[in-house]
Amino acid sequence: MRTAYKCRAYPDPEQAALLGRTFGCVRLIGNKTLAARHRRWHDEGKPTTYKQTDAQLTTWKKTEELTFLNEVSSVPLQQTLRHQHAAFTSFFAGHARYPRYKSRNGRQSAHFTRAAFRMRDGKLTLAKTTAALRFVWSFEDVDPATLHPTMVIVSREPDGRWYITFAVDTHAPDPLPQVGHAIGVDLGIKHFATTSDGDRLPNPRHLERKARNLARYQRRMARKQPGSANRKKAKAKVARAHRKVRNARQDFPHRTTTGLVRSADTIVIEDLTVTNMMRNRRLAKAIADCGWGEFRRQLDYKCARTGRTLTVIDRWFPSSKTCSTCGHLLKTLTLSTRHWTCPSCRTRHDRDLNAAKNILAAGRAVTACGADIRRQGHALPQSATKQETQPARAGLPCR
Numbered sequence: 001m002r003t004a005y006k007c008r009a010y011p012d013p014e015q016a017a018l019l020g021r022t023f024g025c026v027r028l029i030g031n032k033t034l035a036a037r038h039r040r041w042h043d044e045g046k047p048t049t050y051k052q053t054d055a056q057l058t059t060w061k062k063t064e065e066l067t068f069l070n071e072v073s074s075v076p077l078q079q080t081l082r083h084q085h086a087a088f089t090s091f092f093a094g095h096a097r098y099p100r101y102k103s104r105n106g107r108q109s110a111h112f113t114r115a116a117f118r119m120r121d122g123k124l125t126l127a128k129t130t131a132a133l134r135f136v137w138s139f140e141d142v143d144p145a146t147l148h149p150t151m152v153i154v155s156r157e158p159d160g161r162w163y164i165t166f167a168v169d170t171h172a173p174d175p176l177p178q179v180g181h182a183i184g185v186d187l188g189i190k191h192f193a194t195t196s197d198g199d200r201l202p203n204p205r206h207l208e209r210k211a212r213n214l215a216r217y218q219r220r221m222a223r224k225q226p227g228s229a230n231r232k233k234a235k236a237k238v239a240r241a242h243r244k245v246r247n248a249r250q251d252f253p254h255r256t257t258t259g260l261v262r263s264a265d266t267i268v269i270e271d272l273t274v275t276n277m278m279r280n281r282r283l284a285k286a287i288a289d290c291g292w293g294e295f296r297r298q299l300d301y302k303c304a305r306t307g308r309t310l311t312v313i314d315r316w317f318p319s320s321k322t323c324s325t326c327g328h329l330l331k332t333l334t335l336s337t338r339h340w341t342c343p344s345c346r347t348r349h350d351r352d353l354n355a356a357k358n359i360l361a362a363g364r365a366v367t368a369c370g371a372d373i374r375r376q377g378h379a380l381p382q383s384a385t386k387q388e389t390q391p392a393r394a395g396l397p398c399r
Helices: 013-044 051-064 068-072 076-091 206-222 227-262 284-290 293-305 350-367
Strands: 002-009 106-114 117-120 123-126 151-156 164-170 182-187 191-196 201-202 266-268 311-312 339-341 348-350
Touching: 002 350, 013 051, 013 076, 013 151, 013 227, 051 068, 076 106, 123 151, 164 284, 182 227, 182 350, 191 227, 191 350, 201 350, 206 284, 227 311, 266 293, 266 350, 284 293, 293 311, 311 350, 348 350
Parallel strands: 182 266, 266 311
Antiparallel strands: 002 164, 106 151, 117 123, 151 164, 182 191, 191 201, 339 348
């Protein structure tokens, strides 16, 4: 199992200058290779293989105008070609969008494999450097002297902070003890999550709380002269404001998913299409601020690590319109209706809590009999709870 440890780094001026040149060379090679791939595909209609890009890199190094590529380690340059080849493979498979050019104003990174670094007694030495790169270890339960990383990623954020990520192959942790409890989770905007137990997690709205400060910093940066030192300082303040929002967004789903994994053996959620929901111009900003996709990703890998079961029901299952008491299905239910009364059993329902209970019930049906919880309609597979015996028809079957 692959595990990553990310911590702050503090390179000295010489190391910072070398890493800065490495970032520039990585960005240059990535953009030149992307342009060459794009040109060959449109001119000749032929794809470019990794072997061809590697040979092109060797040719570029021998030219007079690109001889400075030999001043940095060749491993990050080759890793850039590998990552770009993987990106194109994912694009042609329909799993990712077309690769884009890299900018010098964004996050910069360089990947070092085992051939380009040395890790001894918890000290890291990169290729082309003589002194160890200083970093602060933040994981108390892991001794850095026992690490044997397969890859080291050095990155620099737009606000000027340096980071090191150690990729390590570790054994899978022991599964958590069983607690004999299952839970359904309904995600929303007003409340980030509502569980079938009745618990509600408020939506922290990280971007909305920081929007005023962020807008003020952006106005200050817009008034500065382009290319001036004051504009660089103002730009760093904008980057720091974005970093605070990003860190808060990452911390909240980590705490939430960890709490869910520890409290239940089975967790049931809906398969939300966040990309399609983002097309709603009125709710796109609020949906993006929630981070449902990141919540799903973290819940997926944490359940796999701890031996929990994550059940994902179909997105078309009418969890909000179905009565969790008697199973009555409403014809319509507007988004503004937060409470409704079942016309069959007269039970008063809270929209989100009722949806969480139905999600849990649907997840149990999937686990028990492999039922397919999908939208009801013509030519669509029926759920196991909705299947009825079809009456026998007289006559011969049609061919």
